[in-house]
Each structure stands twice: as C-alpha cells, then as structure tokens.
Amino acid sequence: MKPKCLAVTSHKGGSHKTTICVNAAAGLGMRGLRVLIIDTDGQKNSSIHAALPDDENPDVTLSTLLSNNKDDAKLKDLTRLAIKETHWENVSIICSDDSIGNVADKLQLTSHMAFSELGKSLNHVASRIDDPVNGFDAIIIDCAPDRRILTTGAIAYATHTLIPILSGSLYGYDGFLDMLNHITSLRKETNPQLVNLGILISGWDGNLLAHKKLLGLVTDRYQDINNVDLVKLFNGRIPRSTKMEQASMLSRSIFEVAEPSSSIYMAYDNFVDQLCVDMGLAVHDKLTHEGV
Template identity: 30%
Template structure:
C-alpha cells in the first residue's frame, strides 16, 4: 500500500518542487514504484519530470473536478523513472469549481484511494500557499514533508503551517502527521543557518531529517533539461543528497513497520 506524502510550505522558493521531483526519482532509483502528483498550477514539477505541461490531453484538474478517471490522466516520466499526475494552468480554475462541490476538501483523497495498491510512494507537490489545493493534499496525505531554508522568516511561516496541519488532523484526517522537516539550500558556513538548524532540532527532534540538501548548481540546472538531478549529474552533491534522503525515508518507514508489529514478531 502506497504511503502518501505531501510536500508543502506556504513560503515559496524553499526547494519544495525540487525536493518533490528529486526525491521521487531517487525513490524510483531504489526500485520503488512512485507516483508524483503535481498540485501546483505552475506545473513546474510536471516540466521537471520531462512532461510538457502544454501538451496534456488530461491533467489533475480533470480528475479533481470529475471530468476524467485518475488513471486516464497519469503519464509516464521516462526521465525520472516514475509516473506523474500532471498539472498546468487549468488547475487555477479547480479551486473555484471545488467550492461548489459536496466535499470540496476530499476530491484528491477520493481520487488517490484506488491507487494505493499500485505504488509504494505517492508524493504530492503542493502550491506555495495554504489554499484549497493544499488542503486537498493534506486531507489525502498520510504524512507531510516540510522543505525549508534555515532562515528567520522560515520559522515564522512554519508556525502557520503547523496550525493548519493540526486543524486538518483534528477535523478531517486523523492519520495526518509531520513526516519530517527537510533543510534545503543548506550552507554550514552561514551562522544563521547553523543557529536555525539547531533550533529546529531542539524543537522537533528526530522529525528533522539528518540529510541536508546543499546549495548546488547542478540542482538548479537540472529542471531546465527536464531531468531530475540524478539523471542530469548523478555524481553531483545534490544528487547524492537526495539519494541519501530517499534512503533515510525508506529506513524510517521500515522501522515504523517493525514498531507496529506484535512484540514477538519484531524480535525474530
């Protein structure tokens, strides 16, 4: 059964889409079956996977408003080794149309439920705002990965996001939890970066991934070629970091499964 993870942060420019594309490709490199859901009308994750957002017969918009079954809209990404539920500018209209539906917050959850048996991971790239699309992602997700830079304003935005997650967990999706906080564009030479990182670890403990994503030119260049960084330059620091993150995510999931087993089974 697929684990559904929403990558979200209301602050833009924190490496959210970069992390979604590259984590998806890195998980696929470990032989996991991965679906990336692009829930941002900008369609950057779609393009970053080598899928042309301007040439889509169907997109996530059609799925959310009930115009097409979800499987009809999914396309393969040979560049990333995954499948993609793509997005483009049409998605901007979905929020307005969803408001008039009976369950405006549960459209994505209903669409993804039938796909859980087809994948190991479903990653959802959210828009950089707390709107109806992001709420749909949080209602559908099992966990949330929060990419963030280690800077002062990132901490302010994190508080608002935590409130949103808590509210949805208590009213619509009791299984929703913080899967992890991912430090992006990390520069250990910057004293503020080190201090904010220390504060995150002090407050969130092991929810903060040990893996950090460095500032890396190859990471910035890869999307313009429609490739994840492991296909663009697998020896780059960015590629190595996202492969390490995929490994950490898998190890955490495996450890969680062991803890959920009866004690006598876990000992064997």
C-alpha cells in the same frame, strides 16, 4: 489499500519543495518503487520538470479529474489518460494546469464541504490507479505554497507530510511555523493517522551565519514540541549546489547530473533511503542513472 502518500508542503515559495518532490520520486523509482507525482500547484513546476516534452501541457490534468469526480466511470477513463510518463523509470505524473485555481475555488463552498469534496476526489483518483496494472507504491503530492483547499485536501488525504525550509530564510521559518500549525490542526480534526516526517533543510551552507541561525531557530522549535511528537528535524540536510540548477534546466534528477561521490548526490540518496524507512516502503533492486 491506499498507497503511501507524501504531501510536500510549505507556506513559503522558494523552499525547494518541487526540487525535493521530483528528486525523491526519481530516487524511489531507482529503488524499484512505482511512484506517482501529483502536481497541485498552478505554477506547474513539477509538471515542467518531470513530464516528457510532449506531455508538459496535456489535455487531461488534475483539474480535469477534480471537475469530474462525481462520475466514477468517466473518472476511471480520465485518470488513465491523465497519468503520464516522466524522464525516470517507474515514475509517472498527473500534471497541473493554469485552471487549477479556478477548479479549487469551485470546490470551496465551505471549508468542511471543500475538504469532503476534495478528499473524495483524491480517493477516487487513488482507487483508479491502485490496481494490478496501474498500482503505485507511493504518491508524492507537490502542494502549492499556501493553505488553500488543494493543499488542505492533500494534507487531509496524505499518510505522511514533509515541510522543506530553505536554509538562511527567516521568512521560510515563519512559513514553516504557519504550515506546521495547519498540519497539526488537520491531523486532530480530519486525519488522525497522519505522520509528519518533519522538516528538511535545503540549500544548506554551514559556513554562513544566517544558515546557522535558522538551524538554531528550527532546533529550538523542535525541542519545544518534541514531547507531543508533532515534528522532528529530518536526518541530514540538503547542501547548496549548482548541480540543482543544472538538473532543473535539463529536466533531470540530481542522480543524473551529479557524481555519486558528491555531497549533493549523497545527501539526496540518504534522504530517499530515510523516506523508505519512515514511510515503510519496501525497496527493490537499486538502479543507477548515467550522468548527463
């Protein structure tokens, strides 16, 4: 059975997409779930944040796997080499690299062929890791901030999607609408079982007018299309916090740098709990991380 797969995607950079991916993975790992992050972004932010220092620039990356998707025996061996440990228990990663864009361009012969090729590649990768030794409970795909072939393929492969919006960013709102339309189209055409978990607002400050205005725009949009069950406003919002920058600088999760009683820790903790419910993930014993 294919693991539950969450594609975190936005058509606007700076939406805290990578931050959400790595902290969601760390939080799921704390709950005893085995998680694989797949970094499809050429900026390599998830790879830099999550991978151990010796593995930040590995010899075998997602580019390698996509370039060898037609050789099943070779792909099986390469996939095992591509899966790297991270800073967090139960969490692994397949890193991206600078050549990922060129690899994607080669796959993109036509939109239909490109989807088929990438979908087949991701299925091959998933089938190689879904076994008693290397099986994962969940895959989290950190998508590039675009609608190109890797992002399209990730959405077409995923079981769930999530769209983050940076609070107060009207450009982010426009990007949300564009990505929502893309997800809706893919669900109708190629992935009818896809569940869009909705919108997660990050960097929230309820005292700022711009943040309140954006929330109103998103809420209005949610109400307009709620009847067709395409999107919802995710329960809770991720607040602004300097702890997020600290976690990124230290290559740690928010659960390691923030106090459990802090608003940012509790917001992410509640977010991960909701992910488990919405994605149907069975939680095991919950671990804790010591602060840095």
